[in-house]
Amino acid sequence: MPKKKGQKKISNQDFTINDCANAPKPVGKLKKSVDAAPPVELSWDQIQDEECDLVEEYDENGIKSIVYRKKRNHSKSEGDNNENAGVIYPEIVWYLISKFIKPEDVGRFAGINKSTYAMTKRESFWRLLYQKYCKNNPNLPERLRLENSYKVYGLRQRVIRALYHSYEVFTKKVVNQSAHDSKPHELVKRCCVNVWFTKGLHHWLIYFKFKKLHPMQRLQNTASLIEELGRVDANPEENSQVLQVTCQNFYEVPPLMGMTLSSVSVVLSQGFRHHRLHLGFNTGSHNVSRDILPECTVILDSVINIVVYDWWHPKYPYFDNKLPSNMRDEEALPVLKKDFFNC
Structure with missing residues (x-):
């Protein structure tokens, strides 16, 4: 039968099921293998698990076969990377x-x-x-x-x-x-570890000590006493900050140790001469968010100044400082009101 114009020549090779039912899409012409070099087929006595991998290959007819192919040798590439590692200087x-x-x-x-x-x-x-x-x-x-x-x-x-x-x-x-704002809002989500107050000549100074706790600190192994005393980088005040609030009058502060600061708000007080500071506290550090109401709120009125000190600041209150000669030790201890729990 003579060949018509535009009619494709039918190949004499047999079609397989991969070309029909299992084909992902219809193809008009079978494609050759992508790899230029044919896979190296080894006999069973030459196969080693650490040198070869099982690979699925398709021949020209689309017949799938599982062959063993040698793994790529990375020794040469690793050697090239080591050559470009740089110069290692002695200590x-x-x-x-x-x-x-x-x-x-x-x-x-x-x-x-x-x-x-x-x-x-x-x-x-x-x-x-x-x-x-x-x-x-x-x-x-x-x-x-x-x-x-x-x-x-x-x-x-x-x-x-x-x-x-x-x-x-x-x-x-x-x-x-x-000269800039002390930014007390950055203390949110920090744990309160101490609260105390001191009386100045004309004002009251109320201190809140906060510490940023890391979950991995609890998992660290405790070193021996000799190793701990030899630590040059030891810093018990690491990640600690102190909020100093200067007030015209004294305000009672409840015990807040162990609670987490959840909210900070600074507004003008009546008369527009001073500020009013609102501090919200919650138990736990994972349940602190803007949508949760604080469990405990501390309101300090007639606030004159608000300052946040880092552990390296010259005015950070360290308790190892010497006390003035005209002040007794009992009057300078960082404690709350003695009869607070009896009120």
Whole structure:
């Protein structure tokens, strides 16, 4: 029968079920295999599990077969990556460089590699910073002087606090921070760990100490006493902030230890001369949101000033400070009203 114009030539090869019923879409022409090189078929005695993989292959007729193909050798590519890994310098090089690191660049220096991070854990690193920027400085308080102190525990914390008294870059940071808003709203979702008050000449100072708790802190293993005393980076005040509220009158504050700050609101009081501070507290740290009403609300009226101090701030209230000579120890203890629970 003569071939008509436009009629396709029918191939003599047999069609399989993969070309008809199991085909994902109709095809007019069978495609060749994508791989340029045919798969290497091995005999059963040459097959090893760690060298080959089972692979499904289709031939020109669309017949599926399972063959063993050798795994790709990554030794060459891994070798190329190792060649481009960079130069590894000995620790003595980083030790010599650490002597020229400025206080504001310590964080960047510690993030270079493991060796530089280990340098910032050494006692000699922080004592050198103290000698260069803090020693014999007239603005340094007596409690932060380390000339005759050989205490290793918390050395990093004491040097950082000393730098905020003597180092010009850090002192300017304190001045710029005091000129701006203290931002008490950033204390939301922090746990209240202490509340106390002191009486000034004309005003009352009420303090709320908050700490940001991390869930992983409870899972950390407790070190021995000797290891703990040798920690240069120990800082019990880490992630702690103190809210100082200056009021014209005294206001009773309920016990809030263990509760989480859930809301902060500052509005004008009557007469528009002072402010009124609203602090909302809830139990637990997971149930704090804007939609939940606070379980306990503290309202402080006639507020004159609101300041938030970080642990490194020069005015952060540390209880190891010396008391004035005209004040007894009982009058300066950070406690609530003694007869609060009997009211």
